[in-house]
Amino acid sequence: MAYRSEQLDDIFLALADPTRRSVLGRLGRGPASISDLAEPFDMALPSFMKHIRMLEGTGLIRTEKQGRVRTCIIEKQAFAAVEGWLAAQHALWEGRTDRLERFVTAMLDKENPE
Amino acid sequence: MAYRSEQLDDIFLALADPTRRSVLGRLGRGPASISDLAEPFDMALPSFMKHIRMLEGTGLIRTEKQGRVRTCIIEKQAFAAVEGWLAAQHALWEGRTDRLERFVTAMLDKENPE
Numbered sequence: 525m526a527y528r529s530e531q532l533d534d535i536f537l538a539l540a541d542p543t544r545r546s547v548l549g550r551l552g553r554g555p556a557s558i559s560d561l562a563e564p565f566d567m568a569l570p571s572f573m574k575h576i577r578m579l580e581g582t583g584l585i586r587t588e589k590q591g592r593v594r595t596c597i598i599e600k601q602a603f604a605a606v607e608g609w610l611a612a613q614h615a616l617w618e619g620r621t622d623r624l625e626r627f628v629t630a631m632l633d634k635e636n637p638e
Numbered sequence: 639m640a641y642r643s644e645q646l647d648d649i650f651l652a653l654a655d656p657t658r659r660s661v662l663g664r665l666g667r668g669p670a671s672i673s674d675l676a677e678p679f680d681m682a683l684p685s686f687m688k689h690i691r692m693l694e695g696t697g698l699i700r701t702e703k704q705g706r707v708r709t710c711i712i713e714k715q716a717f718a719a720v721e722g723w724l725a726a727q728h729a730l731w732e733g734r735t736d737r738l739e740r741f742v743t744a745m746l747d748k749e750n751p752e
Contacts, residue, residue: 529656536654542643545723552730600731607724609659610717616666617714 531582535605538582543567544575551585551598558587558594645696649719652696657681658689665699665712672701672708 538544547561562572576596579585583602588595652658661675676686690710693699697716702709 529659532659533654533656536650539723540647540650540654542647545643545646548727549730552727553733598731603724603727606720609653610721610724613662613666613717616663617712619667 532605532609534582535584535602538578538584539606541575543572544579547575547579547596548584548598551596555595555597558596561596646719646723648696649698649716652692652698653720655689657686658693661689661693661710662698662712665710669709669711672710675710 539548543565546564550556550561558573558576561576562569565572576585576587579596580587583599585596586599588597653662657679660678664670664675672687672690675690676683679686690699690701693710694701697713699710699712702711
């Protein structure tokens with residue numbers, strides 16, 4: 525895999541929280557300011573900022589400051605680390621099926637020689 | 639989504655660890671006993687068992703005891719919770735692109751009436 529294990533640790537940990545997943549869902553519809561993002565949550569701003577900084581640290585989002593407003597933007601390519609890991613699992617599963625298929629075919633050939 | 643948020647919390651948390659991801663990779667190639675699974679790790683068995691129990695608690699694996707040997711088996715369908723969440727994110731991204739496309743098309747139509 526092209527992704528460092530620690531990067532996957534951080535990304536999966538970031539995704540293991542409903543507030544952070546909800547923020548990613550909102551940003552999936554377009555960039556938003558931190559105050560707009562925080563609005564639906566009954567949470568003090570410093571607590572909310574911890575979530576934002578954790579998402580930013582993983583590369584799942586980036587933030588840009590224009591004047592007094594900090595805008596958050598989703599970084600879709602960072603999701604590829606998770607998708608790559610899942611694809612690798614599927615490849616293992618399918619590899620196993622292929623080998624099982626070859627084994628069964630070999631057994632049948634042995635039982636029914638031409 | 640058909641998945642409870644707490645289930646996703648637990649699954650993502652379980653995936654945020656290299657030992658647990660490695661165990662899932664091994665089980666993706668077929669069932670294995672706990673002692674076989676533990677073998678590559680320089681870890682006391684009680685510590686390793688915590689990882690196994692965490693994976694089992696999320697439903698990503700199940701275990702079966704036959705005599706003295708406990709065998710671990712991957713539960714591929716549990717990965718659908720993660721895949722469903724990722725698919726929902728993509729749907730949001732694509733929904734946004736579609737709306738942007740409609741907006742741009744509408745603007746062009748306005749600028750260039752037939």
